[in-house]
Amino acid sequence: xTTRPTAPNVVVHVPDNDxxxxxxxxxxxxxxxxxxKATIEVVTHGPGLDLLLPxxxxxxxxxxxxxxxxxxxxxxxxNTLDSRGLSDAxxxxxxxVVPSGVAHLVHxxxxxxxxxxx
Amino acid sequence: xTTRPTAPNVVVHVPDNDxxxxxxxxxxxxxxxxxxKATIEVVTHGPGLDLLLPxxxxxxxxxxxxxxxxxxxxxxxxNTLDSRGLSDAxxxxxxxVVPSGVAHLVHxxxxxxxxxxx
Amino acid sequence: xTTRPTAPNVVVHVPDNDxxxxxxxxxxxxxxxxxxKATIEVVTHGPGLDLLLPxxxxxxxxxxxxxxxxxxxxxxxxNTLDSRGLSDAxxxxxxxVVPSGVAHLVHxxxxxxxxxxx
Numbered sequence: 001x002t003t004r005p006t007a008p009n010v011v012v013h014v015p016d017n018d019x020x021x022x023x024x025x026x027x028x029x030x031x032x033x034x035x036x037k038a039t040i041e042v043v044t045h046g047p048g049l050d051l052l053l054p055x056x057x058x059x060x061x062x063x064x065x066x067x068x069x070x071x072x073x074x075x076x077x078x079n080t081l082d083s084r085g086l087s088d089a090x091x092x093x094x095x096x097v098v099p100s101g102v103a104h105l106v107h108x109x110x111x112x113x114x115x116x117x118x
Numbered sequence: 119x120t121t122r123p124t125a126p127n128v129v130v131h132v133p134d135n136d137x138x139x140x141x142x143x144x145x146x147x148x149x150x151x152x153x154x155k156a157t158i159e160v161v162t163h164g165p166g167l168d169l170l171l172p173x174x175x176x177x178x179x180x181x182x183x184x185x186x187x188x189x190x191x192x193x194x195x196x197n198t199l200d201s202r203g204l205s206d207a208x209x210x211x212x213x214x215v216v217p218s219g220v221a222h223l224v225h226x227x228x229x230x231x232x233x234x235x236x
Numbered sequence: 237x238t239t240r241p242t243a244p245n246v247v248v249h250v251p252d253n254d255x256x257x258x259x260x261x262x263x264x265x266x267x268x269x270x271x272x273k274a275t276i277e278v279v280t281h282g283p284g285l286d287l288l289l290p291x292x293x294x295x296x297x298x299x300x301x302x303x304x305x306x307x308x309x310x311x312x313x314x315n316t317l318d319s320r321g322l323s324d325a326x327x328x329x330x331x332x333v334v335p336s337g338v339a340h341l342v343h344x345x346x347x348x349x350x351x352x353x354x
Contacts, residue, residue, distance in 0.1 A: 008224055008228060010224055013352070013353065013354075015255075015258070015262070015354045016255065016258075019133075019134065022133070022134075022164050022165075025164075026133070026163070026164070026220050027220075029197050029218055029220060029221075030218065030220045030221055030224070032218070033217060033218035033220070033221030034221055034224065045262070046258050046261075046262070046354075047258075079265050099269060100265055100266065100268070100269035102262050102263075102265060102266045102269070102352060102354065103265075103266055103269030103270055105352060106244055106246055106266070106270065106350050106352065109350045109351075110244060110350065114224050114227045114228065115227075115233060115351060115352075116131070116220060116223060116224065116233075117131065117235045117353045118131075118133045118164075118220065126342055126346060128342055137251075137252065140251070140252075140282050140283075143282075144251070144281070144282065144338050145338075147315050147336055147338060147339075148336065148338045148339055148342070150336070151335060151336035151338070151339035152339055152342065232342050232345045232346065233345075233351060234249070234338060234341060234342065234351075235249065235353045236249070236251045236282075236338065
């Protein structure tokens with residue numbers, strides 16, 4: 001068994017919008033279990049981008065604020081923004097926009113992040 | 119190409135309950151294809167915990183017995199049990215309960231397990 | 237931070253058929269973002285095999301042709317073909333058939349491929 005680093009880096013893949021409340025809960029539970037030193041990044045694209053948009057419903061919006069308060073990094077996909085006719089300004093302050101969500105997920109894993117797709 | 123170890127360790131992520139029969143079949147096929155020396159662990163949380171609960175339908179229950187007979191390790195999430203008002207005793211004998219299913223999936227990958235999310 | 241290889245190898249897991257158009261788009265965007273030297277392999281099994289079958293709808297068929305034109309490797313699962321009473325000849329030329337889709341996904345990761353489950 002490999003010795004585990006004390007503070008893992010985790011990337012969470014959110015490509016769809018049908019389970020956003022459950023996924024938000026999963027990520028907050030992960031923060032509690034892994035501790036504040038772990039880096040947890042949520043990468044959204046396609047319908048999953050709804051997690052980051054202000055127009056979504058109250059529960060999702062509260063979830064987004066909870067994620068930010070817990071120090072979860074949030075990432076949106078510019079390909080998806082473009083396909084909806086939106087600019088980078090459509091996502092809240094503090095959310096990072098990357099050119100391609102799927103490519104970013106590959107790069108993060110190449111950088112040693114552990115992948116989860118809840 | 120890396121040389122493959124003869125007996126891989128695999129962790130299978132089950133966060134939802136909409137495809138439990140298909141996932142059970144996938145895991146049993148994986149057992150046949152990888153052989154009896156491979157370690158295969160199924161980690162359930164959220165609605166995915168239904169795979170392990172005795173109250174689910176006949177096909178799921180038969181699937182659970184089939185997984186146990188095939189030497190598949192089964193893991194449930196205590197966060198999920200708590201949220202349903204259940205204790206560890208709600209899952210059948212032989213099923214392991216971990217504090218957080220999602221954190222366990224991170225730890226397993228840090229230990230070298232290969233991740234699948236069927 | 238690990239230095240990233242210039243041409244990553246990526247394996248894309250498609251176990252279901254409910255989002256085939258979105259997944260096709262994801263994979264084509266990944267090709268553009270990672271460049272022509274990256275190896276991208278799409279592994280289908282269960283209902284996900286529909287991506288590779290000629291009988292599926294027009295949009296899916298166009299997607300399949302687009303993936304092949306973009307140099308994406310396509311893989312189908314013989315367990316799934318068998319369960320539908322189909323032979324290897326049911327998938328188009330250029331598609332590889334492996335004995336078990338899920339086992340192939342494990343082997344690819346053991347060989348260093350990065351896993352995505354869009």
